[in-house]
Amino acid sequence: DAKTTQPTSMDCAEGRAANLPCNHSTISGNEYVYWYRQIHSQGPQYIIHGLKNNETNEMASLIITEDRKSSTLILPHATLRDTAVYYCIVRPSTGNQFYFGTGTSLTVIP
Amino acid sequence: DAGVIQSPRHEVTEMGQEVTLRCKPISGHDYLFWYRQTMMRGLELLIYFNNNVPIDDSGMPEDRFSAKMPNASFSTLKIQPSEPRDSAVYFCASSLGGTAASTDTQYFGPGTRLTVL
Numbered sequence: 001d002a003k004t005t006q007p008t009s010m011d012c013a014e015g016r017a018a019n020l021p022c023n024h025s026t027i028s029g030n031e032y033v034y035w036y037r038q039i040h041s042q043g044p045q046y047i048i049h050g051l052k053n054n055e056t057n058e059m060a061s062l063i064i065t066e067d068r069k070s071s072t073l074i075l076p077h078a079t080l081r082d083t084a085v086y087y088c089i090v091r092p093s094t095g096n097q098f099y100f101g102t103g104t105s106l107t108v109i110p
Numbered sequence: 111d112a113g114v115i116q117s118p119r120h121e122v123t124e125m126g127q128e129v130t131l132r133c134k135p136i137s138g139h140d141y142l143f144w145y146r147q148t149m150m151r152g153l154e155l156l157i158y159f160n161n162n163v164p165i166d167d168s169g170m171p172e173d174r175f176s177a178k179m180p181n182a183s184f185s186t187l188k189i190q191p192s193e194p195r196d197s198a199v200y201f202c203a204s205s206l207g208g209t210a211a212s213t214d215t216q217y218f219g220p221g222t223r224l225t226v227l
Contacts, residue, residue, distance in 0.1 A: 034215075043114075043201050043218030044153070087153075091214060097166065098143075098216060100153040 018075040022088030114219035135204030
């Protein structure tokens with residue numbers, strides 16, 4: 001299964017865009033990239049997923065490079081409530097397991 | 111839908127006691143997952159079910175842990191006997207499943223914080 005690498009922590013000013021990178025250089029052609037976040041003491045929350053096209057929903061945008069070896073989650077206007085740990089996950093091509101790594105701890109600063 | 115429901119939200123017990131955690135998945139979801147989260151090990155998958163049948167229990171730490179899913183709307187995770195190192199937050203998640211990525215999205219419950227003294 002493809003592994004992901006994320007920075008341990010990041011800061012972002014409130015109201016600015018938060019760009020969270022993820023490397024998944026061993027990803028296979030049919031494996032999806034998922035993003036979840038976990039706000040302190042809560043269960044992980046689904047944000048977005050994609051295969052090779054860029055995706056956008058009401059929460060965020062997902063930019064996947066053409067070679068699919070990396071992706072960036074963009075929170076367009078970060079708020080204090082976006083402070084959380086963000087997990088980048090590669091969905092295995094077989095099976096239904098999600099493997100959560102250590103994620104990126106995002107702190108939005110007033 | 112109310113989402114994934116877990117009970118209790120907090121459990122404090124003494125070493126050696128039996129602990130039972132409960133989960134009600136989202137109605138219509140065919141997959142149910144149990145995770146454990148600790149500071150040291152992060153979020154770990156323990157076991158998951160498809161249509162009430164255990165598919166992969168390779169993450170279950172030892173024989174003291176057992177999980178059942180007697181029907182589509184209820185699952186339990188039991189620890190007997192409990193030990194202090196079992197202290198963690200236990201999450202249940204469910205998904206529609208299938209081969210499409212859109213149906214694989216897992217929705218998590220609020221978790222049960224277990225403390226074993």
